[in-house]
Amino acid sequence: MKSDSEILREAVRHALRLGADVAGTIPAAMLKNCPSAEADGNQGSVRDDGTYIILGLFHDPATPEMDHWEEGRGTPGDRQLGAIGRSIAGWLNETHGITAELIPYQLDDGGIYLKDAAVIAGIGIMGRNNLVLVPGFGPRIRFRAVWANIESNPPAPVDLTNPCPECPGYCISTCPMGAFETGTYSRQRCMQRMNADKKRAREIIDHCRACELACP
Ligand code: SF4
Ligand code: SF4
Structure with a gap:
């Protein structure tokens, strides 16, 4: 019989075979008081x-349509991630008898702070653009998560080089909202732009990605 950690390693490999570009695991308890949860005064995980x-x-x-958001449908990229997540959950259940499910994207619906989770899982580091910088992909990675009823150990620390100190800060100078002017990311300023994007569009919304795309 396989150990929990072997099953989780297998689940990660399975996710990569199904099309995910990166994957990792984190004990749910580690997200309860993750940095974003503490900053927002929320709990970082309902579990x-x-x-x-x-x-x-x-x-x-080169395929910007992966990010085009439609009411009630989300983005094509997120639907692809959702399909991978559901498949992993089904595989855990059918192959190992483990309860698992794709969790909602939004925090209010039972989601988690995905960027914090990715950093704690050792997938990447937080950049000055408030996005997770992933080796080989930069900040151009979107995340989803599956919860599985299986215990795990905290991820081993990963030594990732932070490129930001050597960078002139292309993300900062490109932001049309000056969202980084104070030295920390202003969610409020960024949201003003996101809301304007929604008003400007009709059915398909093409959100601002300037700070993401400017990052080398
Ligand atoms: S553009 Fe430069 S400063 Fe901004 S996140 Fe990328 S590497 Fe860091
Ligand atoms: S998404 Fe656009 S508005 Fe928001 S912080 Fe990045 S560059 Fe600024």
Whole structure:
């Protein structure tokens, strides 16, 4: 019989075979008081048992339609991640008898702070653009998560080089909203732009990605 950690390693490999570009795991309890949860005064996870499997998908700037958001449908990229997540959950259940499910994207619906989760899982580091910088992909990765009723150990620390100190800060100078002017990311300023994007569009919304696409 396979150990929990072997099953989780297998789940990560399975996610990569299904099309995820990166994947990792994190005990759910580690997200309860993650940095963003502390900053927002929220709890970072409704669960403190089991494990989140974090899935990441590269959003190639050459295929911007992966990010085009439609009411009630989300984005094509997110639908692809959702399909991978559901498949992993089904595989865990059918192959190993483990309860698992794709969790909602939005925090209010039972989601988690995906960027915090990706960083804690060792997938990447937080850049000055408030996006997770993933080796080989930069900040052009979107995340979703599957919760599985299986215990795991905290991820081993990963030594990733932070490119930001050597960079002139292309993300900062390109932001049309000056969202980084104070030295920290202003969610409020960024949201003003996101809301303007929504008003400007009719059915398909093409959100601002300037700070993401400017990052080398
Ligand atoms: S553009 Fe430069 S400063 Fe901004 S996130 Fe990328 S590497 Fe870091
Ligand atoms: S998404 Fe656009 S508005 Fe928001 S921080 Fe990045 S560049 Fe600024």
